[in-house]
Amino acid sequence: KQEVTQIPAALSVPEGENLVLNCSFTDSAIYNLQWFRQDPGKGLTSLLLIQSSQREQTSGRLNASLDKSSGRSTLYIAASQPGDSATYLCAVRGMDTGRRALTFGSGTRLQVQP
């Protein structure tokens, strides 16, 4: 059974810092990996999707990497801003073509101090 772990569970940084969020998964046979942002009490906003054949994806100040063989992904946020404060979730989809659902980690709660 796939398990997804995110470290750290919570992180507080001053504005302007570069930071890295970590995600690990136990079964390396994944189809893709997706990073989401969730604001308190709200739904999820998709940030980046990395297919299993890709090593990284970039969107603005965000860069996500994937090392499938070691079961790890990182989300790099450059020049953090108070508006980046949210919970960041990592989720993986398995290779089983009959199963589309994502397995989620518990998230990293990020607070960027002005």
Place this chain on the structure above:
Amino acid sequence: ETGVTQTPRHLVMGMTNKKSLKCEQHLGHNAMYWYKQSAKKPLELMFVYNFKEQTENNSVPSRFSPECPNSSHLFLHLHTLQPEDSALYLCASSLPGSEQFFGPGTRLTVL
């Protein structure tokens, strides 16, 4: 209206009530999902529908009954719920192999 919408956004119900949650997607996707997010637990899958057919049921109790009349609409019918069913219920949609897009969720409180 674009994206994935959910109604109602908030719902309070007693254990004997029957209510339904609605999800609608305007993205042309053919797969729709129900997820449950409880306090201090990871998001967990409940149901998956692909082209209106249920393809996954993650051992969800029968007091939750999904319905997918077409590829754009998904319902979750609720009856005889328990207080521990209080959670944020999230709907998502996708194309095959593509990223999932989520709605804003319905915050359910069972008294």
